[in-house]
Amino acid sequence: xxDHISMQLLLGQLLIGLINGSFYxxxxxxxAIIFGLIHVVNxxxxxxxxxxxxxxxxxxxxxxxxxxxxxxxxxxxxxAFGLLMEQTILKPLRHLDHLYSLxxxxxxxxxxxxxxxxxxxxxxxPYASPxxxxxxxxxxxxxxxxxxxxxxxxxxxxxxxLLIEKTKLGAYLRAANERPxxxxxxxxxxxxxMSLTYAFGVGLAGLGGVLAxxxxxxxxxxxSNLMIVIFAVVVIxxxxxILGAILTGYLIGIVEGLTKVFYPEASNxxxxxxxxxxxxxxxxGLFSSPESSR
Amino acid sequence: MTExxxxxxxxxxxxxxxxxxxxxxxxxxxxxxxTLIGRNGAGKSTTLRSIMGIVGKRTGSIRFDGAELIGKxxxxxxxxxxxxxxxxxxxxxxxxxxxxxTLPPVLKAGGIADAELLRQFxxxxxxxxxxxxxxxxxxxxxxxxxxxxxxxxxxxxxxxPSEGLAPVVVKEIGEQIRQLKSQGFTILLVEQNLSFARKxxxxxxxxxxxxxxxxxxxxxxxxxxxxxxxxxxV
Ligand SMILES: Nc1ncnc2c1ncn2[C@@H]1O[C@H](COP(=O)(O)OP(=O)(O)OP(=O)(O)O)[C@@H](O)[C@H]1O
Ligand SMILES: [Mg+2]
Numbered sequence: 388x389x390d391h392i393s394m395q396l397l398l399g400q401l402l403i404g405l406i407n408g409s410f411y412x413x414x415x416x417x418x419a420i421i422f423g424l425i426h427v428v429n430x431x432x433x434x435x436x437x438x439x440x441x442x443x444x445x446x447x448x449x450x451x452x453x454x455x456x457x458x459x460x461x462x463x464x465x466x467a468f469g470l471l472m473e474q475t476i477l478k479p480l481r482h483l484d485h486l487y488s489l490x491x492x493x494x495x496x497x498x499x500x501x502x503x504x505x506x507x508x509x510x511x512x513p514y515a516s517p518x519x520x521x522x523x524x525x526x527x528x529x530x531x532x533x534x535x536x537x538x539x540x541x542x543x544x545x546x547x548x549l550l551i552e553k554t555k556l557g558a559y560l561r562a563a564n565e566r567p568x569x570x571x572x573x574x575x576x577x578x579x580x581m582s583l584t585y586a587f588g589v590g591l592a593g594l595g596g597v598l599a600x601x602x603x604x605x606x607x608x609x610x611s612n613l614m615i616v617i618f619a620v621v622v623i624x625x626x627x628x629i630l631g632a633i634l635t636g637y638l639i640g641i642v643e644g645l646t647k648v649f650y651p652e653a654s655n656x657x658x659x660x661x662x663x664x665x666x667x668x669x670x671x672g673l674f675s676s677p678e679s680s681r
Numbered sequence: 682m683t684e685x686x687x688x689x690x691x692x693x694x695x696x697x698x699x700x701x702x703x704x705x706x707x708x709x710x711x712x713x714x715x716t717l718i719g720r721n722g723a724g725k726s727t728t729l730r731s732i733m734g735i736v737g738k739r740t741g742s743i744r745f746d747g748a749e750l751i752g753k754x755x756x757x758x759x760x761x762x763x764x765x766x767x768x769x770x771x772x773x774x775x776x777x778x779x780x781x782x783t784l785p786p787v788l789k790a791g792g793i794a795d796a797e798l799l800r801q802f803x804x805x806x807x808x809x810x811x812x813x814x815x816x817x818x819x820x821x822x823x824x825x826x827x828x829x830x831x832x833x834x835x836x837x838x839x840x841x842p843s844e845g846l847a848p849v850v851v852k853e854i855g856e857q858i859r860q861l862k863s864q865g866f867t868i869l870l871v872e873q874n875l876s877f878a879r880k881x882x883x884x885x886x887x888x889x890x891x892x893x894x895x896x897x898x899x900x901x902x903x904x905x906x907x908x909x910x911x912x913x914x915v
Pocket of ligand 1 (some may be wrong): 696699722723
């Protein structure tokens with residue numbers, strides 16, 4: 388049945404899956420940090436990713452700042468925007484049910500995307516690759532830039548995971564997730580730490596947007612399309628599980644790539660089938676430990 | 682009499698709409714060990730939580746070391762030199778024992794160094810890599826007390842450290858607390874276990890329905906055990 392499938396196609400799709408998976412992993416990582424540590428379901432994550440791409444584009448077109456500068460500046464700008472959002476719309480909702488902050492971030496998406504569409508229209512805008520050219524791997528032509536995306540996002544994911552699992556700051560965050568008032572009674576400004584955590588997660592989304600700009604078209608709706616997949620990844624990995632989000636991100640990218648080889652018609656469905664099966668078999672997520680499923 | 686380290690006046694506190702403290706008045710002298718005793722639900726824990734700023738709303742006055750704490754936020758109160766060990770111990774399950782122990786930051790000079798803490802609480806030494814909540818109740822209590830000693834706070838709020846522990850462990854905790862007092866810590870201790878309380882305390886403040894109804898020195902407690910027992914309903 389599969390004898391018409393060439394090795395070339397298989398490896399090619401695997402690589403594309405890995406590239407998509409890099410974006411899934413980075414974005415769901417930010418989403419999982421925000422949900423896991425401050426209990427906000429950040430619906431605006433996709434819009435913030437889109438803002439990252441636009442900031443990179445504007446930096447280039449108006450200030451002549453190239454990609455490599457944008458890679459540092461855009462996440463900071465988007466993170467600062469996240470902080471502003473947190474202070475204005477999320478902070479007043481902090482002590483209410485999580486549903487309120489979810490709805491608030493959802494409203495933010497509609498406003499942000501609407502404003503961006505008014506200003507920039509809905510057609511995609513190109514962003515030239517900072518690393519033109521590529522290398523022939525035999526089974527496919529790999530643009531250098533996509534190779535960079537895979538490596539860079541892997542580094543970002545690992546560094547973030549280490550930050551949360553292995554550092555003192557990470558210990559504060561994990562403890563504050565359990566008993567914020569006790570951590571605050573140790574003299575730590577927990578509310579400010581929470582705000583900065585949100586900004587950090589949003590900054591990661593912005594970073595993803597910069598990475599995406601040279602690959603996908605920069606457009607106001609680029610985040611919405613991705614958001615559905617990202618949410619599925621976070622649910623499959625275990626809401627709030629950092630490692631689960633990273634691993635599931637790559638896994639889903641690869642599975643999606645492979646379905647394109649074996650059963651192309653189902654490639655868009657595969658993620659959701661996995662989500663349903665995962666939810667039935669492991670309702671707390673594939674990578675949730677017993678303690679993080681509280 | 683010297684200036685009290687802590688002076689609580691007309692303290693009222695609320696959980697949402699319901700009022701838990703109805704005008705508490707008491708003070709604690711430097712170096713003193715004072716207990717809050719009283720029945721379940723009297724408002725002992727709420728008093729400690731109010732000092733620490735972890736109740737919904739509080740009014741009145743809490744003066745500590747010359748500064749007013751009402752209006753300050755919890756982390757600011759901690760930085761004035763107060764440390765709090767809650768009734769439920771609050772050992773973090775996502776951290777191991779070593780991480781739990783060193784979580785509170787050093788805020789001022791005068792805290793106990795980590796190596797010294799482990800000498801003072803030898804049970805923890807062997808379990809440093811264990812998950813915090815895998816410890817026995819007594820070990821968790823030791824950990825909960827030990828970790829607040831490194832911040833440099835010289836005033837400790839301890840909420841029922843003897844609760845739910847075997848007599849031999851209670852005795853051990855009692856020795857630890859006496860040692861802390863001899864190290865110069867000022868301690869406000871919530872305690873229902875009278876035989877424990879009288880072995881460590883200088884003075885007892887009796888709380889009933891969110892108010893102070895009596896204050897006794899330790900010797901008065903010994904002399905008038907019958908009266909105190911009616912307060913506690915035992
Ligand atoms: N989180 C809370 N929300 C609402 N009411 C509370 C809360 N905590 C305590 N209360 C109420 O406040 C009053 C005082 O409770 P508190 O915990 O201070 O008593 P306590 O003296 O420490 O009792 P115990 O000896 O049982 O620990 C009680 O009526 C209690 O029901
Ligand atoms: Mg209590």
